Amino acid sequence: MIPTPHIEAKNKEEIAKTVLMPGDPLRAKFIADNFLEDVKQFNSVRNVLGYTGTYKGRRISVMASGMGMPSIGIYSYELFKFYGVENIIRIGSCGAYTPELKLYDVILAKEAWSESTYAKVQGGYQRDVIEGSPELNEKLIKIAAELGIPINVARIHSSDVFYRENFEQYKEIRDKYGCVAVEMEAFALFHNAKVLGKNAACLLTVSDNLATGEETTSQERQNAFTNMMKIALEMAE
Numbered sequence: 600m601i602p603t604p605h606i607e608a609k610n611k612e613e614i615a616k617t618v619l620m621p622g623d624p625l626r627a628k629f630i631a632d633n634f635l636e637d638v639k640q641f642n643s644v645r646n647v648l649g650y651t652g653t654y655k656g657r658r659i660s661v662m663a664s665g666m667g668m669p670s671i672g673i674y675s676y677e678l679f680k681f682y683g684v685e686n687i688i689r690i691g692s693c694g695a696y697t698p699e700l701k702l703y704d705v706i707l708a709k710e711a712w713s714e715s716t717y718a719k720v721q722g723g724y725q726r727d728v729i730e731g732s733p734e735l736n737e738k739l740i741k742i743a744a745e746l747g748i749p750i751n752v753a754r755i756h757s758s759d760v761f762y763r764e765n766f767e768q769y770k771e772i773r774d775k776y777g778c779v780a781v782e783m784e785a786f787a788l789f790h791n792a793k794v795l796g797k798n799a800a801c802l803l804t805v806s807d808n809l810a811t812g813e814e815t816t817s818q819e820r821q822n823a824f825t826n827m828m829k830i831a832l833e834m835a836e
């Protein structure tokens with residue numbers, strides 16, 4: 600079923616087996632412009648930009664997911680199911696729930712906790728925690744160590760809501776469920792990988808801290824989280 604309603608690539612070969620997936624289409628473009636060689640754009644439908652190129656001579660794709668679980672649910676499903684993609688590594692921004700995490704710190708989401716109904720509705724999954732791929736995580740941890748980039752391996756919160764009326768609720772989610780930071784896509788990505796027999800991981804960079812009030816600009820979130828990008832790019836094959 601390709602092209603799909605949301606991805607215009609006409610054959611599978613246009614997309615590599617491993618896809619890096621930021622929420623922001625312009626973060627995808629930044630990576631293609633600054634890190635990849637021999638780049639070909641394979642998607643511009645809805646401005647959700649997708650590119651394939653080489654990194655240090657090895658092939659890799661980068662495509663945006665948009666924001667939220669419904670959006671990454673669509674793109675990751677189409678890539679896994681119809682384009683033969685095997686590995687998706689989300690590279691996102693997140694809000695830290697603890698003062699110990701500093702802006703620009705990198706987190707590897709070992710598992711995602713969520714109150715979202717995404718996994719239940721999509722495939723009848725009843726639990727509220729889903730793990731990322733242990734194999735991908737092991738590789739990412741090794742790469743980070745080789746690059747000398749510290750990473751925090753932890754459980755994160757995948758939320759459907761960016762602006763909560765009760766801001767202080769994050770403390771309960773942190774303390775009760777053990778989540779160190781919040782983002783909005785990993786739970787759905789991990790679920791799609793599981794039901795389709797594929798692999799998914801999620802690297803995050805701290806863009807703001809709910810405990811201290813520190814925050815980065817939209818420009819930094821788009822272009823400056825390069826440590827996370829460099830770790831993920833080493834997954835090129």
Ligand SMILES: O=P(O)(O)O[C@H]1O[C@H](CO)[C@@H](O)[C@H]1O
Pocket residue numbers: 621622623665666667690691692693761781782783784820
């Ligand atoms: O920076 P990205 O990858 O979009 O990730 C985070 O940023 C967005 C909210 O600002 C949500 O998509 C959240 O998950």
Ligand SMILES: O=c1cc[nH]c(=O)[nH]1
Pocket residue numbers: 692693694695761781782783806807
């Ligand atoms: O989902 C997100 C991403 C960054 N910062 C937040 O507070 N939430």
